[in-house]
Amino acid sequence: MTRVFRIFGVILAILLAWQTLIWLAQMPRFILPGPVAVISTLWTSRLLIAQNALVTATEVGIGLVLGAAAGFASALLLVASPLARSVLRPMLVFSQAVPVFALAPILTLWFGYGIWSKVAMALLIIYFPVTSAFFDALMRTPRGWLELARVMGAAPGRVLWRIRVPAAMPGFASGLRLAAVYAPIGAIIGEWVGASRGLGYLMLLANGRAKTDLMFASLLVLVALTFVLHAAVDAVCRRVWEG
Amino acid sequence: MTRVFRIFGVILAILLAWQTLIWLAQMPRFILPGPVAVISTLWTSRLLIAQNALVTATEVGIGLVLGAAAGFASALLLVASPLARSVLRPMLVFSQAVPVFALAPILTLWFGYGIWSKVAMALLIIYFPVTSAFFDALMRTPRGWLELARVMGAAPGRVLWRIRVPAAMPGFASGLRLAAVYAPIGAIIGEWVGASRGLGYLMLLANGRAKTDLMFASLLVLVALTFVLHAAVDAVCRRVWEG
Amino acid sequence: MTQAPALRLAGEARIGGATVFGPVTLDAPGGCWTCLLGPSGVGKSTILRLLAGLGDEVAFAGDVTADDGLPLGGRVALMAQSDLLMPWLDALDNVLLGARLRGTTPERERAMTMLQRVGLAGHARKRPRALSGGQRQRVALARTLMEDRPVVLLDEPFSALDARSRAAMQDLAADLLRGCTILHVTHDTAEAARLGDRILLMTEAGIASIAPPATPAPRIHDAPETLASQGHLLRLLMAAR
Amino acid sequence: MTQAPALRLAGEARIGGATVFGPVTLDAPGGCWTCLLGPSGVGKSTILRLLAGLGDEVAFAGDVTADDGLPLGGRVALMAQSDLLMPWLDALDNVLLGARLRGTTPERERAMTMLQRVGLAGHARKRPRALSGGQRQRVALARTLMEDRPVVLLDEPFSALDARSRAAMQDLAADLLRGCTILHVTHDTAEAARLGDRILLMTEAGIASIAPPATPAPRIHDAPETLASQGHLLRLLMAAR
Amino acid sequence: QEKMTLVLDWFVNPDHGPIIVAQEQGYFADEGLEVEVIAPADPADPPKMVAAGRADLAVSYQPQLHLQIAEGMPLVRVGTLVATPLNCLLVLQDGPVKSIADLAGRKVGFSVAGMEEALLSAMLQANGLSLKDVELVGVNWSLSPALMSGQVDATIGAFRNFELNQMQIEGIDGRCFYPEEEGVPAYDELIYIANPETMEAQDIRRFLAATERATQFIVNHPQESWDIFAGTASELRDELNRKAWADTIPRFALRPAALDAGRYARFESFLNEAGLIEGTRAVSDLAVELGAQ
Ligand SMILES: Nc1ncnc2c1ncn2[C@@H]1O[C@H](COP(=O)(O)OP(=O)(O)OP(=O)(O)O)[C@@H](O)[C@H]1O
Ligand SMILES: Nc1ncnc2c1ncn2[C@@H]1O[C@H](COP(=O)(O)OP(=O)(O)OP(=O)(O)O)[C@@H](O)[C@H]1O
Ligand SMILES: [Mg+2]
Ligand SMILES: [Mg+2]
16 A cells, blocks of 8 residues: 555656646746646547557567567577677677667568567667676676586586576566666657557657647656556566565 | 687678678668678768767767766665655656657757757666666675674665675676667767767768668767777776776 | 673564574673584574674564663674675775774774784785685684674684684684673584683573683683583583484 | 595695695595695695686696596585575575486485485475574585585585584484595594594695594594594694694 | 558658548549558658568658669659648748848758758758858757747748648747748659559559549548548547648649659759759659559
8 A cells, every 4th residue: 555655656746846847947838748738638538549558568568578588598698608609799789789770671671560570679679688687697606606516517508597597587687677668668669660550659640740748648658658567577576586 | 819800700790791681681772781882981981970970979978977977876875765765766767768759859958959968868878777787786785794784883874885885886887888888879869859960960861861871881880889888898897896 | 992781682583483492591791701502503693693683584572681771782793604704805904894884994003913813914905705714704703803892792703713723713802802791602612611701502492501611711722621611511512402 | 336536636726826735745545534634724625626626716736636547527526615505496406406407307305315314304495594504504515415426525514513413414424425535624623533534634834644543434522532633633733834 | 452552751641631531432442452551750761661672652752752763772753642842941930030041050950851951052042141051950850849949940841731830739930931932943742652673553553543533532522531531540630630631732733643854854953953962864764654554
C-alpha cells in the first residue's frame, strides 16, 4: 500500500513540477502543453492511443527478449574466445557508434515496414548495454574461483557456466535494467523510420502537425510503459538474484 | 605494436565485411555505398568533414565530462538519501523514457541552436547509463565493509566516499564505457534537432541530397570518433582502477 | 581513555526462525581480558556482532548492556573473523581507515609504528592481495589496535599466524589493550590459557565460566599452570557439544 | 586411484622483482602425509599454488616434478587458505562443484554423507553467508575430500575449527586420504606432530626436515611422543625467522 | 488482381487525398489493382525503397528527384499528385521580417534537407541578398514550433496548405513568400516516381487512371470526399486536416499522367545554375509520360 501511495505521490509531484514549469518558464502551448490539456486528450483519444500502445508494447516485448538473449550470448562468446574478443568487441562498439537512423534504410530494406524492422531496432539498442555490462562483469570474476576451477580440471565451457556466469549475474541484471529503459525508445525510433502504427508513429504524426496535446499524451503512455517494464525487470532481477 | 596491427586488422576486416555485404546482398549504392567510394569521398571532402567533426567532438567532449560528473553525483545522492531515492529514481527512468526528440524543442528553446543544446542532449543520454551502473554498484557494497565502518563510528558521508565509492569504481567504469559510446549519438541527435554545423548536420544534409557517399563518409568519421573515445575511456578506467 | 565498562549480554538469538543460541548470559568484566571458547557454529561470532551493534539480521531477544549504563555505540572496536581489508588501499592506508572514516587526522607515524610492531614494516605499501593470509590478518589486527576504544572484540584474531608471530601478537595486544575490556573468541586453548583473565566456554547448553590459571595474564606459554589450564580446557572442549 | 606420486619442488620464486623465497628444495614422499610449517609470509601458500599449477603471477625459476615423470595437472586437489565457496550455491552444491565443473554425474549421496561427516548434515541447504567461519571451512574441506585426487594440497585447512571438530576433521582427512600424497600447510604444531609422516620447516634459509614421532600417523593427540614432538616443533618455530 | 506497393512521402495527410479516396472508393480494385500503401517517417526513404526495388511506386518531390537522378539513382517521374509548389518561405505576420530583404543576418530553419539552399538562394538573390547573409539551421522535427517560438525568423520547407493553417489554429498568424513568385521556376511539389528499369508501365497507367478518377470525385464532392478521407483513421479527423483538405483540393493534379516537359527542363537548368547538380539531363531521363496504351 505505501508503495502505491508513494508512486501516486511521485506522479503527482511530476504533474505539479510540469505545471509549475509551464507557469514559470512561460512555455508556449505548442512546445509543452499543460498536464490538464494532455490528460484530457489522453481521455478523448484513449482508443487511438491504446491501439497504438499495444503495437509498441509488442515490439518492445519481443525486442527485449531477443536483445537480452543476444546480449547474453555475445558476452559469453566474448569471454570464451579471445579471437571473438578481438573481432567482435570492435563490432560491438561499431554497432552502437552507427546511429540507427543511418541503418534504418538498410533495416527496412531487409525487414520491410512490418513489426520486424522495429523489433530489430529495439534489439540493436538493447543489445549493447546488456552485452557491455554483462561482459564487464564476466571479466571481473574473482581470480580465486577461477583458479579453484582450474585445479579441479574444469572444462573452459563449464567454468563459464558454473562460475563466471553466476558470479556475473548482478552485472547482467544491471544491463537488463538499462535495457528495459532503452527498449521502448528503440521501438519508437524503429517506428519513426517507417510505420503506420505504434506510439512512435502517433507521436511523430502529432508532432508534425503540431498536435502537441496528442503527442504528449502518447508520450505519457510511453513513459508509463517504460516505468512498468523497468519495475518488472527490476523485480525479476531481484527475485532471481536474491531468491 | 601488435595492438596497432590488430586494430588495422580489425579495420581491414570491417571494410572487407562491408564490401562482401554489398556483393552478396546486392546492396544498391544509394542505400549502402562501397568502401572505396566512401573513402574517396572522405578524402575529397576532408576539409568539410574535419570542420564539422571538430564541432561534434567538442560537443561530445563537454557532454561526456558533464554527463559523467552528473551521473556520478546523482548516483551518490541516490545512495546517500532514501528520500532522494524515492523521488529521483523515477525521475531518472523518466529522463530516459522520454525520447529526446520530444524534449528537443524544449531544449532548443532554452539553449538555442548553439553548442549547448547538443551538449545537453549528449549529457542527457550519457547521464542514465552512468548513474544506473554506478548506483547498482554502490548498492552492492559487501556488507562486511559497511559493518566495519559502522563499528568504527564513520559518518555516513565518509562511508560513501571511503568505502562505497572505491568499491563501486568498476561499476562506474562500466557505465563510463557505455557512456563513451552513447555520447556521440547524443550529440548527433542534438544536431538533427537543430544545428547549422556538426557531423549530424552534415549527415542529414547529405541524406537529403541523396549524397550517400558523403553521408557514409561522415558516418565513418563519427564511428572513428566513437572508437577513439571508447578506447580512451577504457584505458583511463583500466589505469585508474588497476594502477 | 575512559574507564572500560563491563559487558553483559543476556538473551537468545534467532535468524530467520532458526535458533542460533538459546538463552545465555555472558559477562565480561571491565578492564579484563575475557576469552570465549566453544564449538564451531555455536554462536560466538554472533555474540560479538551483537555486542558491536551489528547483526541486523539477527532477532535477538534480550539485552546488551555496559555496567556504566551508557550505550556501547562508539566505544567498541571489532576485529571480525574475516580480515575485511579494502583491496584498493595498501596496508598502511588500511590501518589508517578508522581515522579516515571518522574524519580525524590520520596518525601516519603511529600507523607505521603499528605496522612495524606487527612485523610488516616492509609491506606497508602492498595491497591486500599481495599479502599472505597471516600478513593480512596482522594488518587487520594493526587496524583494530589503532582504534583506541575501551571495548575491544576480537574474533579469532591470531588464527592464521605461526607460533612465533602468534605469541608476539598476543604480547602486543596484551600490552596495547591493557585496561580495556576485551572479549576474545579463540579456538586455541593455549592462547586462552595464556591471555584470559577470565575464560568462558560456550556450548549449546549455555556459557560456563572456567577458572583461569592463578598467575596474572599474559602468562608464559610453557609455564606449568598455563599448560595445565590448556590441557583442562582442551579436555572440556573435546567433550563439548 | 593410481599410485600417488612423490612431489619435488626445487627453485626460487619472485613476484614483480621481489623475492618470495630463495632457492629451496621441497620433497613430499608418495603416499605420505607431509606437514609444512613456517613463519607467516615465508612462502608456504606460494609453494602450494605452484604445485597446483597456479601462480601465473609468480616468476618461478626451477622445477616442479612428480617422481613418476608424468605432469601433475589433473592429479591435484587444492584446499586454499580462503574457503572460496560460491555464494550462490548452498553447502551441498558447493561440495558438488568439482563434479559439476568436470561434467561428471554429481554424487549427491556421497556429498550428503561427506557433509554429514564434517558435521554439517543440518546445514546442507544453507548458503555460505549463512554459515559460521568454521562451518564454511568444513564445507571447503568436504569439497576437497570429494575430489578423489592422488595429490592433495591443504593450506591451513583446520585453522578456524575448535579443538573437537579439528580433531574429528583430522581423523576424517587422514582416513579418507590414506594412500594419497598430502602436503599440509599448518601453523598448529600439535596438528603437525599428530598427522605428519614427514614434517618440514620452511624458513628464509630454506626447508629443513624434522623427524616426526616414531609412531605411525595419525597419532593420539596427548600421547607422550606427540606432545614431545609438538614441544620440539614449537621451540623450533619460536626460533625461526 | 495485380499487387502493387506504394510508399508515401510521409504519414498520411490530405496531400494524399486522391490515393486514399481511390483506395476507399474501390477505384484501384476496379482497375484490377491491389495497392498496399506504406507511410514512412523519413521523406528521404521512399526514393531509396523504389530504387532498390522494394516498392513499385513512391510519392516524392520534384526538386529532390533532380538531385537523386543526378546522383545516379534509377528513378523517373511517372505521374503527378500535386502540380504546384506547396513549399513556402514562412515568417510571422507580426514578426520583424516584412520582406525577404529583411532576412539579412537572420536565422532560417529548414526541415527536409535538399532544396533549402537552392530555393532560398534564388529567393534571396531576387531580393538583393545572398545565402551568406543568413544562417541556415536544420530543425528536422519542429519546423513551425521553431518559428512560432521565435527561435528562427523564417522557415523554408513549410507547406502553405498546412503550416499556415496550423499557425492560425495556434493563434499566431503566418505569412508566406511563394518561391514561384520570387525567382524560382514553378514545379510539381508531389510526384509519383518509379524505377525505370523494373517498372510495370501498364500497372502504373491503371494506377494513375484510378487516382485521376478519385481527384475528379474530390473536386466534385469536396464534403463527401472529406468524410471518406477522415473516415479512414481517427487521427486524421481534426480541424487542421479539415482546413488543409479544403486548401489542398485546388492543388491536386487533375491530369496525373500528363507531363509538362518544360517544367522539368527549366528546373533542371535552374538547379545546375545554383550549383546543386552538375550539368543537365534530358527531360526523358527525368520524367516520362506513360500516355494511353
Ligand atoms: N602479488 C604479490 N606481490 C608482491 N608480493 C607478494 C605477492 N603475493 C605474495 N607476496 C609475498 O610473498 C610472500 C609469501 O606469501 P605466501 O602467501 O606464500 O606466504 P605464506 O607462507 O603462505 O604465509 P601465511 O602463513 O601468512 O599464509 C609474502 O611475503 C607476500 O607478501
Ligand atoms: N543468515 C543466517 N541464516 C541462518 N543461519 C545462520 C545465519 N548466519 C549464521 N547462522 C548460523 O548461526 C550459527 C552461529 O554462527 P556463528 O558465526 O556465530 O558461529 P561461531 O560460533 O562464530 O562459529 P565459528 O567458530 O565456526 O566461527 C551457525 O550455526 C550458523 O549456521
Ligand atoms: Mg565465528
Ligand atoms: Mg599462506
